[in-house]
Amino acid sequence: MPDIDTVRRMMDTCYAAGTAYNTTLPFDSVRGRYIHSATLTLARNAYPQRELPSTLDVGSGEGGIASFWPHQQIVGVELSAVAVRMAKERYPEVDYRCSAIEEFRLLDGEPRFSLAVAQESIEHWVDVPAGLSAIREAMVPGGTLVLTTPNRDSLHCRISRKLGLGEPPKCSDDHVHEFGFNELIATVERSGFRHADCLGVVLLPYWAMERVLGHEIRRLTDTDQEVCEWFAQIGSLAPAEYCFIQCHAFVRS
Numbered sequence: 001m002p003d004i005d006t007v008r009r010m011m012d013t014c015y016a017a018g019t020a021y022n023t024t025l026p027f028d029s030v031r032g033r034y035i036h037s038a039t040l041t042l043a044r045n046a047y048p049q050r051e052l053p054s055t056l057d058v059g060s061g062e063g064g065i066a067s068f069w070p071h072q073q074i075v076g077v078e079l080s081a082v083a084v085r086m087a088k089e090r091y092p093e094v095d096y097r098c099s100a101i102e103e104f105r106l107l108d109g110e111p112r113f114s115l116a117v118a119q120e121s122i123e124h125w126v127d128v129p130a131g132l133s134a135i136r137e138a139m140v141p142g143g144t145l146v147l148t149t150p151n152r153d154s155l156h157c158r159i160s161r162k163l164g165l166g167e168p169p170k171c172s173d174d175h176v177h178e179f180g181f182n183e184l185i186a187t188v189e190r191s192g193f194r195h196a197d198c199l200g201v202v203l204l205p206y207w208a209m210e211r212v213l214g215h216e217i218r219r220l221t222d223t224d225q226e227v228c229e230w231f232a233q234i235g236s237l238a239p240a241e242y243c244f245i246q247c248h249a250f251v252r253s
Helices: 004-017 026-046 081-090 128-137 155-162 181-189 216-223 225-235
Strands: 055-058 074-078 095-098 113-119 139-150 193-201 245-252
Touching (some): 026 113, 026 193, 026 216, 026 225, 081 095, 128 139, 139 181, 139 193, 193 225
Parallel strands (some): 113 139
Antiparallel strands (some): 139 245
16 A cells, blocks of 8 residues: 555656556547536535535545636645646646645634545545545535545456456556445545435446456547547446446535
């Protein structure tokens, strides 16, 4: 298990080299677009009658939710100082702060947030309970946490197990831990949240199936724009527990 400083150095190196989370394939672009849509939908469902409230963006990277979110009242928290510098250049109106979420604390006199978003972030945390506790302490009671992350109960994982191929690899080498659908809900609820809603993003039955179907299937699911859209559209209709990305809304107790 890496420590926070090790992860920080790794992320600084990746961002400085321009290799961190580049959207280079049609699948990356389509998946990102649908993740953004699901995140915004869950937030709007929680606050349907007014503008989105003060928002904590956890793992904001080079800009985070500011690329598709109303910019007012966003505080972005990001481990990498290199990424924070990039984010401030892109979105100077957003308050970006360099911190591991496990170590994040409100400033003296700063009001708590009504909404927190952890989009593709929790899988990178070294200490998940500490990160969730920090988010909870920064939120008002009754506030909403919207969280997205890869799903270890995705259909491709289930198929791999049924075929006797074992667990597929993690989606990325820099993920510390990836969660099953019910595992994630139980983990967040143990930290003082109540599960309220969920959506799924992208159904990928063939991901990591190269040993059975050959490498051509990975080329199709990664690079064929039409195929990527098919799986994204089907995923928007499928039960969230089978989708490649799980998106949840939790209420802070």
